[in-house]
Amino acid sequence: MSENKFIEHSDYKEYPVEEMRERARSFYGDMKRRRTVRDFSNREVPKEIIKDCIRAAGTAPNGANKQPWHFAVVSNPEVKKEIREAAEEEEREFYENRATDEWLEALAPLGTDADKPFLEEAPYLIAIFSQRYGIKENGEKEKHYYVKESVGIATGILITAIHKAGLASLTHTPSPMGFLNDILDRPENERPFLLLVVGYPKEDVKVPDISKKSLEEIASFL
Numbered sequence: 141m142s143e144n145k146f147i148e149h150s151d152y153k154e155y156p157v158e159e160m161r162e163r164a165r166s167f168y169g170d171m172k173r174r175r176t177v178r179d180f181s182n183r184e185v186p187k188e189i190i191k192d193c194i195r196a197a198g199t200a201p202n203g204a205n206k207q208p209w210h211f212a213v214v215s216n217p218e219v220k221k222e223i224r225e226a227a228e229e230e231e232r233e234f235y236e237n238r239a240t241d242e243w244l245e246a247l248a249p250l251g252t253d254a255d256k257p258f259l260e261e262a263p264y265l266i267a268i269f270s271q272r273y274g275i276k277e278n279g280e281k282e283k284h285y286y287v288k289e290s291v292g293i294a295t296g297i298l299i300t301a302i303h304k305a306g307l308a309s310l311t312h313t314p315s316p317m318g319f320l321n322d323i324l325d326r327p328e329n330e331r332p333f334l335l336l337v338v339g340y341p342k343e344d345v346k347v348p349d350i351s352k353k354s355l356e357e358i359a360s361f362l
Contacts, residue, residue, distance in 0.1 A: 174303040176310050178252075179342040180262035187215070189305050190264055190338065197298035203285030208271040209294050209333075212324045215264055219323065223267075224259035226319035227312070227335070231256060234315065250348050258310060262339035267320050268295055269330040281329075291333050302338055310337040 155163065194211050202208065214220055231254035235244070259265060270291040274282035302309045317332035 171300065171303065174299075175308070175347045177308045177341040177345050177347060178258055178310055179345045180258050180308070180310075180337065181340040181342045182261055182263065183340045185263050185307065185339055187213075189307070190266070193298055193301035193305060194266070196301040197294045200290065200294035200297050202290030202293070203287065206271075206274060206282070206284045207290075208274070208284040208287045209291045210269040210271065210326065210330055211298075212267040212269065212320075212326065213264060214267065214324070217260070220260050220265055222323050223265060223320070223335075224256055226323065227259060227314040228254055228256055230314040230316065230319070249350070256312070258337050259312070259335075262310075262337045264338040266298070266336040266338060267324055267326075268298075268333045268336060269320075269326055270333045271330050273329050275327075275329060288333075295334055295336070298336065302336075307338055308341040311335075312337055 190213060194213070197209075197211065198207065214223065235254045239247075268291065270287050271284055272287060273284050276282050299309055299311070312335040314335070317335065320326065320332040320335070321328070321330065
């Protein structure tokens with residue numbers, strides 16, 4: 141077994157308590173503005189912005205530091221069209237056959253249906269894949285740990301980074317999503333986790349009139 145190597149955590153920065161309070165309040169206020177949108181402008185977004193957001197996602201804590209994720213960024217119109225066609229096929233099956241009445245009733249206030257034009261309209265689609273296992277240089281499989289948890293955390297950071305950059309996003313999860321492996325030529329050790337739509341919202345875009353649960357409803361302090 142190789143000897144563990146540790147380095148000094150010189151990047152940690154402590155703030156005065158009052159500044160901590162202000163930073164926490166400010167961050168909450170900023171994130172409170174974040175909304176999922178389904179109508180995107182086709183305005184171009186510099187790719188370097190997307191790259192930095194993904195770099196931020198790559199800093200996420202994860203099981204045994206295996207970093208079991210891959211982010212496939214799609215801007216090619218033909219590929220986006222292919223993804224839309226495949227996703228809408230699955231969505232039609234969902235809305236017409238698979239979804240229960242209870243599920244459809246829950247979705248009704250959001251105004252969703254099987255038509256997904258945003259998959260072509262937005263400048264970027266980011267297909268997030270979870271790696272069930274890694275592949276070593278010699279071709280052997282390498283076990284990954286807490287894969288769903290790790291990829292979920294990275295995805296949350298990515299969504300936050302996109303919002304902080306001044307863009308909007310939409311989490312899209314057609315089920316099943318195996319078509320993404322085929323279209324994007326991803327290996328069999330990867331499974332689609334989520335399709336993130338990214339860009340500027342359309343001018344005068346509307347969002348559902350919904351609210352978030354209060355602190356008392358989502359947290360307990362013992």
